[in-house]
Amino acid sequence: xxxxxAIIGIGCTPFGEFWDRSFRDIFVEAGVxxxxxxxxxxxEIDELFVGNMSAGRFVEQEHISSLIAxxxxxxxxxxxxxxxxxxxxxxxxxxxxxxxxxxxxxxxIVVTAGVEKMxxxxxxxxxxxxxxxxxxxxxxxxxxxxxxxxxxxxxxxIHEYGTTSEQLASVAxxxxxxxxxxxxxxxxxxxxxxxxxxxxxxxxxLHILDCSPLTDGSATVVLAPAETARKYTDTPIxxxxxxxxxxxISLHDRADITTLDATVSAASRAYAMAxxxxxxxxxxxxxxxxxxxxxxxxxxxxxxxxxxxxxxTEEGITAIDGDLPVNPSGGLKACGHPVGATGxxxxxxxxxxxxxxAGKRQVTGEVGMAHNVGGSGGxxxxxxxxx
Amino acid sequence: xxxxxxxxxxxSRYNLIGTRCxxxxxxxxPPRTMCPNCRRDGSIEEYQFKGYGEVVTYTIIHTASEGxxxxxxxxxxxxxxxxxxxxxGQVVCDNDEIAIGMRVKPIFRKxxxxxxxxxxxxGTKFIPA
Ligand SMILES: [Zn+2]
Numbered sequence: 001x002x003x004x005x006a007i008i009g010i011g012c013t014p015f016g017e018f019w020d021r022s023f024r025d026i027f028v029e030a031g032v033x034x035x036x037x038x039x040x041x042x043x044e045i046d047e048l049f050v051g052n053m054s055a056g057r058f059v060e061q062e063h064i065s066s067l068i069a070x071x072x073x074x075x076x077x078x079x080x081x082x083x084x085x086x087x088x089x090x091x092x093x094x095x096x097x098x099x100x101x102x103x104x105x106x107x108x109i110v111v112t113a114g115v116e117k118m119x120x121x122x123x124x125x126x127x128x129x130x131x132x133x134x135x136x137x138x139x140x141x142x143x144x145x146x147x148x149x150x151x152x153x154x155x156x157x158i159h160e161y162g163t164t165s166e167q168l169a170s171v172a173x174x175x176x177x178x179x180x181x182x183x184x185x186x187x188x189x190x191x192x193x194x195x196x197x198x199x200x201x202x203x204x205x206l207h208i209l210d211c212s213p214l215t216d217g218s219a220t221v222v223l224a225p226a227e228t229a230r231k232y233t234d235t236p237i238x239x240x241x242x243x244x245x246x247x248x249i250s251l252h253d254r255a256d257i258t259t260l261d262a263t264v265s266a267a268s269r270a271y272a273m274a275x276x277x278x279x280x281x282x283x284x285x286x287x288x289x290x291x292x293x294x295x296x297x298x299x300x301x302x303x304x305x306x307x308x309x310x311x312x313t314e315e316g317i318t319a320i321d322g323d324l325p326v327n328p329s330g331g332l333k334a335c336g337h338p339v340g341a342t343g344x345x346x347x348x349x350x351x352x353x354x355x356x357x358a359g360k361r362q363v364t365g366e367v368g369m370a371h372n373v374g375g376s377g378g379x380x381x382x383x384x385x386x387x
Numbered sequence: 388x389x390x391x392x393x394x395x396x397x398x399s400r401y402n403l404i405g406t407r408c409x410x411x412x413x414x415x416x417p418p419r420t421m422c423p424n425c426r427r428d429g430s431i432e433e434y435q436f437k438g439y440g441e442v443v444t445y446t447i448i449h450t451a452s453e454g455x456x457x458x459x460x461x462x463x464x465x466x467x468x469x470x471x472x473x474x475x476g477q478v479v480c481d482n483d484e485i486a487i488g489m490r491v492k493p494i495f496r497k498x499x500x501x502x503x504x505x506x507x508x509x510g511t512k513f514i515p516a
Contacts (some may be wrong), residue, residue, distance in 0.1 A: 128452040137396065138417040141508070142475045143448060143455045143463055143499065151446035152465055159444070159487050201460075204447040250417075252465045252473040257444055 006229035009038025009222035015336030034220035046107035051090030052340035087133035091343025092372030092381030114344035151203035154292035167310030169196035171291035179330025181361035186336030215336030219344035243269035260377035278302035282365025285346035287373035343372035400510035407434035438493030
């Protein structure tokens with residue numbers, strides 16, 4: 001990158017269903033925490049980028065760039081504030097915009113945030129709103145749902161590679177176990193494979209316990225040029241790569257139903273940028289909006305051969321004490337998935353892990369990766385971070 | 388969905404009218420007006436798909452979006468048409484009858500309804516061939 005970028009502050013709300021807290025309450029909480037952590041003054045902030053998928057439909061509020069600058073107390077400073085949207089990859093995209101603003105030399109201190117308030121509408125309305133991340137005209141109008149699209153990926157993965165429902169369930173079991181050690185997670189209960197398989201079928205072969213939940217939450221990361229980061233913190237976390245890729249919006253138009261080529265492409269750009277290979281990554285937060293999504297992710301990011309993701313998960317290789325810890329936070333599945341906030345929360349988790357501040361779920365390692373997906377794979381964002 | 392929004396694609400929804408690029412010979416359904424192979428060198432014209440094809444993957448939808456909840460559980464599939472493109476559509480058959488590789492043909496059916504507006508949408512589904 002033209003100029004290296006570091007994380008100097010992080011903040012995250014608890015994730016869950018907060019009937020007593022509003023959209024603006026949660027982004028202010030995460031933002032204040034991150035800005036306090038960084039020790040920056042409002043006057044120092046050059047730009048705000050906020051990732052959000054659908055405030056317009058979830059809380060009937062557009063123009064949240066202004067709302068956030070306003071309620072963060074920055075209106076009188078007239079700080080530039082920009083909302084970015086790529087469905088569930090909105091958070092990762094906001095971070096990338098912040099990185100580019102600093103790398104280009106245009107800005108010094110940038111606040112990047114993600115926020116979503118999903119539980120002010122009924123679950124059925126939320127299901128429909130999330131379908132807007134797919135092709136409304138040619139997937140949604142045909143009767144597709146988001147779980148339905150990932151179920152069709154799972155069905156094909158089962159057909160081609162012999163992946164089993166038990167292996168899918170083992171992703172949820174692992175991520176729930178990790179979340180028991182994350183005080184901010186939405187679900188902190190252990191699961192069993194049997195409980196997943198017994199749970200209500202949503203879109204065959206995916207049960208409700210194969211799916212990430214509807215969640216309220218917000219997360220914030222404060223960025224600075226790497227060369228000045230130590231002015232603000234003793235533990236800067238360096239962004240070694242920030243990469244993004246797109247693909248067809250519809251699942252049916254993909255070259256291969258079980259491969260997210262956007263993930264493959266974003267990852268290969270990220271590895272090239274960082275001068276690394278998959279073997280250099282010590283732990284990863286992947287986009288497990290459904291159990292099958294984690295299996296595809298660990299294959300498409302280059303960690304495991306195509307078709308073996310289910311088997312390696314069942315064998316414990318991706319467990320928190322395994323060779324490659326995957327989703328130590330509990331992932332989208334158990335930590336929760338406030339869609340616009342997820343990409344930032346993944347990076348907050350990696351920064352906490354690299355700082356050695358992850359408590360009972362602490363993993364060892366110098367290099368972490370975050371992988372954020374929009375829709376069924378129309379967008380992917382990959383970041384590589386080091387101490 | 389508003390009436391004009393549905394109506395403007397009615398020939399595609401009812402009769403599987405897609406497009407074909409004369410430059411490279413590729414078929415497109417859903418229709419595209421820009422050929423991804425040839426981009427500005429493409430030459431797009433309408434093409435009537437025959438509608439015969441094969442199930443590439445499928446699911447049984449148990450929890451549906453608004454407007455589709457009266458129909459659950461229903462089979463939904465990605466169909467590879469014989470001309471090559473793939474599309475997403477419902478297959479009208481028993482839930483345990485659908486399988487990968489199954490041959491299908493098109494049928495005109497009610498797709499869904501807009502509760503508030505009271506509009507009923509029709510379009511193409513598939514049945515075992
Ligand atoms: Zn062409």
